[in-house]
Amino acid sequence: MAEKRLRTGSDFTWRDMEVGNIVTEAGNAGLRRTGDWRSRRPITDKEKCNKCGLCWLYCPDAAVKLSEDGYYETDLFYCKGCGICAKVCPRAAITMVEEEEK
Amino acid sequence: MSRRIGLEASFAAAEAARMADVDVIAAYPITPQTHVPERLAEMVADGELNAAYVPVESEHSAMSVCLGAAAVGARTFTATAGPGLEYMHNVLYVAPSMRLPVVMVVVNRALSAPLSIWGDHSDAMAVRDTGWIQVFCQNNQEAFDMTLWAFRVAEDPKVLFPVMVHFDGFHLSHVTEPVILPEQEEVDRFLPRFHYPFALDPDKPMTHGAFGAPDIYSEAKIAQEVAFRKSKKVIIKGLAEFADIFGRHYHPVEPYRTEGAKTLLLTMGSFSETAKIAIDRKKKRGESVGLINLRLWRPFPFQELRRELKKAETIIVFDRCSAFGGPGGAGCSEIRSALYGESEKPRVVSFIGGLGGRDMSVEDFEYVVDRGREIAAVGSEELFATGGIRGEVTAIRG
Amino acid sequence: MAEKVIKFGKNLVTTEEFLAEGHSFCTGCAEVLALRLACKALGRDVIIANATGCIEVCTSPLPVTSWRVPWIHTLFENVAATISGVEAGLGILMKKGRIPERDIKCVAVAGDGGTSDIGMQALSGAFERNHDFLYLCFDNEAYMNTGIQRSSATPYGASTTTAPAGKFSIGQITWKKDMVKIAVAHNIPYAATACPSYPFDLMNKVRKGAEIEGPAYVHIFSPCPTGWRYASDLAIEIGRLAVETGVFPLYEVETGRYKLTVDRPNLKPVEEYLKPQGRFRHLLDEEIAKIQERVNEDYARLKANVAALPA
Numbered sequence: 001m002a003e004k005r006l007r008t009g010s011d012f013t014w015r016d017m018e019v020g021n022i023v024t025e026a027g028n029a030g031l032r033r034t035g036d037w038r039s040r041r042p043i044t045d046k047e048k049c050n051k052c053g054l055c056w057l058y059c060p061d062a063a064v065k066l067s068e069d070g071y072y073e074t075d076l077f078y079c080k081g082c083g084i085c086a087k088v089c090p091r092a093a094i095t096m097v098e099e100e101e102k
Numbered sequence: 103m104s105r106r107i108g109l110e111a112s113f114a115a116a117e118a119a120r121m122a123d124v125d126v127i128a129a130y131p132i133t134p135q136t137h138v139p140e141r142l143a144e145m146v147a148d149g150e151l152n153a154a155y156v157p158v159e160s161e162h163s164a165m166s167v168c169l170g171a172a173a174v175g176a177r178t179f180t181a182t183a184g185p186g187l188e189y190m191h192n193v194l195y196v197a198p199s200m201r202l203p204v205v206m207v208v209v210n211r212a213l214s215a216p217l218s219i220w221g222d223h224s225d226a227m228a229v230r231d232t233g234w235i236q237v238f239c240q241n242n243q244e245a246f247d248m249t250l251w252a253f254r255v256a257e258d259p260k261v262l263f264p265v266m267v268h269f270d271g272f273h274l275s276h277v278t279e280p281v282i283l284p285e286q287e288e289v290d291r292f293l294p295r296f297h298y299p300f301a302l303d304p305d306k307p308m309t310h311g312a313f314g315a316p317d318i319y320s321e322a323k324i325a326q327e328v329a330f331r332k333s334k335k336v337i338i339k340g341l342a343e344f345a346d347i348f349g350r351h352y353h354p355v356e357p358y359r360t361e362g363a364k365t366l367l368l369t370m371g372s373f374s375e376t377a378k379i380a381i382d383r384k385k386k387r388g389e390s391v392g393l394i395n396l397r398l399w400r401p402f403p404f405q406e407l408r409r410e411l412k413k414a415e416t417i418i419v420f421d422r423c424s425a426f427g428g429p430g431g432a433g434c435s436e437i438r439s440a441l442y443g444e445s446e447k448p449r450v451v452s453f454i455g456g457l458g459g460r461d462m463s464v465e466d467f468e469y470v471v472d473r474g475r476e477i478a479a480v481g482s483e484e485l486f487a488t489g490g491i492r493g494e495v496t497a498i499r500g
Numbered sequence: 501m502a503e504k505v506i507k508f509g510k511n512l513v514t515t516e517e518f519l520a521e522g523h524s525f526c527t528g529c530a531e532v533l534a535l536r537l538a539c540k541a542l543g544r545d546v547i548i549a550n551a552t553g554c555i556e557v558c559t560s561p562l563p564v565t566s567w568r569v570p571w572i573h574t575l576f577e578n579v580a581a582t583i584s585g586v587e588a589g590l591g592i593l594m595k596k597g598r599i600p601e602r603d604i605k606c607v608a609v610a611g612d613g614g615t616s617d618i619g620m621q622a623l624s625g626a627f628e629r630n631h632d633f634l635y636l637c638f639d640n641e642a643y644m645n646t647g648i649q650r651s652s653a654t655p656y657g658a659s660t661t662t663a664p665a666g667k668f669s670i671g672q673i674t675w676k677k678d679m680v681k682i683a684v685a686h687n688i689p690y691a692a693t694a695c696p697s698y699p700f701d702l703m704n705k706v707r708k709g710a711e712i713e714g715p716a717y718v719h720i721f722s723p724c725p726t727g728w729r730y731a732s733d734l735a736i737e738i739g740r741l742a743v744e745t746g747v748f749p750l751y752e753v754e755t756g757r758y759k760l761t762v763d764r765p766n767l768k769p770v771e772e773y774l775k776p777q778g779r780f781r782h783l784l785d786e787e788i789a790k791i792q793e794r795v796n797e798d799y800a801r802l803k804a805n806v807a808a809l810p811a
Contacts, residue, residue, distance in 0.1 A: 016321075017563075019299075021312060021314065021322050023563055031522060034523070057506075057508065060528065060530065061521060061523070083732060087736060087737065088736050128585065152595070154592040156584060156585070156588050158625055162577070162581070162621075164581075166585065167584050170574075170582040170586040170587075192577075196574045304545045304547070309571050312573070313562065314562050
């Protein structure tokens with residue numbers, strides 16, 4: 001339902017409402033891109049990173065993900081660019097850079 | 103074997119909740135509702151009823167507790183009156199919108215000021231548009247029957263709307279009448295166990311009560327409106343099933359000796375029984391009169407009413423509440439709306455009376471019919487008249 | 501990805517996100533960080549009731565939801581009553597054998613307005629009735645969701661939209677309502693303060709509050725870049741400074757016994773906490789001194805409680 005709404009807008013009618021407006025797809029907000037709010041993006045220097053995980057722990061948007069190699073990567077689909085990860089990084093491995101229009 | 107015992111309407115409603123094996127009761131005491139929760143608390147304390155009785159700190163919380171309990175799949179019940187109903191007003195809208203089938207008894211009481219603990223329908227009319235299924239009772243047997251029926255309809259998977267059962271404060275709530283209580287086996291046959299398909303459950307996480315931005319709120323409300331109107335089928339089916347099992351027949355609109363009657367009096371609640379005696383007396387004198395008892399208040403039974411009313415010349419609607427600056431009583435404006443589309447429509451006269459516990463005698467209703475006919479003869483400029491009130495008020499123009 | 505835990509010293513934190521990405525909290529919001537951490541501590545077997553407010557609006561715009569646990573919102577002022585119903589309903593259905601016996605935590609989530617102002621009556625009732633639930637108050641010190649109006653949790657001297665600083669006003673002229681004291685006065689088994697700048701302390705308290713039988717209350721300091729007017733990357737520092745200056749001490753009260761969970765022998769001057777925030781920018785030295793005096797008094801009283809009734 002949510003996908004239909006997010007993609008097709010006006011095709012979504014009252015008939016598509018679930019009983020009691022209950023949302024039965026848990027966590028479907030994950031479909032929403034919040035990365036386009038961003039004016040700055042975090043860049044991680046893997047040389048400096050010691051995989052401590054604080055950027056993951058303190059991210060308000062749950063946008064930092066643990067990857068297979070043990071490093072943490074920011075999912076730019078969600079990252080709003082607040083810069084908290086850069087602030088809490090004990091090794092100063094994360095820098096915030098301006099987003100530029102391409 | 104069913105039993106016939108003397109019960110107040112309050113105790114009769116409590117018995118219905120007990121026989122429905124209700125799971126959660128949340129209530130706050132307010133006159134004249136008190137005997138309902140008192141009796142239920144006693145049943146729980148004595149082990150006659152296996153339920154959680156939540157003694158909340160306000161009516162607002164009473165309804166809020168019911169919402170939470172219904173959302174986990176519990177059969178929930180509460181009762182309130184007058185100002186208590188208004189205090190939970192904000193919460194009332196939530197139950198139908200979220201399709202939580204709470205059952206509530208409203209022991210009708212006037213609203214302040216002046217403070218009055220006695221009966222009228224101001225409380226009910228103020229919650230008219232909250233989206234609850236609403237019925238009125240004429241007597242204590244109906245208080246039992248309608249409460250039991252309310253669970254059947256509310257919890258039907260095709261309905262899932264809350265139900266309000268209205269009965270008059272003191273006139274019914276505190277008066278003992280013989281009431282037939284059915285066998286538990288019959289009740290169980292009538293009322294299946296509540297299964298809420300959207301119960302809050304960690305194994306099936308769902309979000310209840312998400313917010314609606316302007317781009318979706320209207321669709322949500324229309325979906326609710328359509329579902330609410332559709333619930334009338336089950337409302338009527340439920341009444342038929344009730345008749346099959348218990349032998350008592352109820353209808354959204356109940357005509358009493360209306361065959362060929364030129365003047366129809368329309369009443370709701372316990373006054374209908376008094377008014378019936380007035381109709382009997384008039385019939386005896388050869389007058390062409392009849393009575394309509396309006397049982398189902400929401401969803402409003404437009405079709406049934408039109409069928410019953412359109413052949414009459416004059417309809418006198420008796421409302422037990424003020425509707426300040428409006429077109430007469432709240433009931434009357436609905437009746438006028440129902441008839442507006444008819445090519446030949448009867449005159450509709452609005453009477454307001456029985457306020458704040460003021461009794462209406464048989465003679466009072468005879469007078470209401472006589473006066474109503476006079477007003478109807480004069481024409482439609484009369485906005486409303488009063489019944490049983492010292493110093494008649496008629497011909498008020500806006 | 502399968503659930504994993506990440507180790508931070510002796511602390512283990514699940515990688516499971518019970519609150520999905522894609523929510524609409526402001527950039528740099530510490531409230532959602534606190535909520536995300538609290539959810540990790542609570543785990544899967546939970547039912548959450550949410551009062552109207554930032555959290556409700558930012559996590560549930562129809563037809564989507566951020567919630568991966570069962571969640572219900574009804575109104576603003578009644579979350580403690582709604583969760584009372586959830587708890588009572590689960591209890592009786594289990595007792596009657598209608599649903600399997602299971603330990604499901606009942607958790608209420610609200611903001612400071614929904615708690616210390618409009619939700620106070622329902623909360624007091626739920627505490628008094630001794631429901632088994634955890635109440636989490638996410639305190640961002642004003643009605644942020646409606647546009648930074650003052651609440652009874654707004655601190656002295658803060659400028660808000662309904663108590664703005666001006667030529668004749670310093671903004672808020674009343675002192676912050678002490679919700680933990682009010683909770684403790686109900687003789688509930690557990691009350692605590694927490695702050696997302698101290699994530700493990702926060703998660704431990706949430707876990708403890710959920711596990712304790714009976715009502716539990718955790719008051720969570722939730723720095724708000726939008727309403728407090730500080731840069732979006734400063735939330736963690738602001739939270740730390742609130743604790744290190746004694747403005748928002750971290751403690752818990754378990755069956756009436758007090759414990760400071762983060763104890764600073766020497767508090768930093770409150771000025772360090774106030775300065776980075778736009779909402780306090782207008783304050784003069786004498787007002788800051790007044791705040792300092794009040795913080796000293798309150799902290800001394802708290803220390804006295806810890807000494808008199810140690811955990």
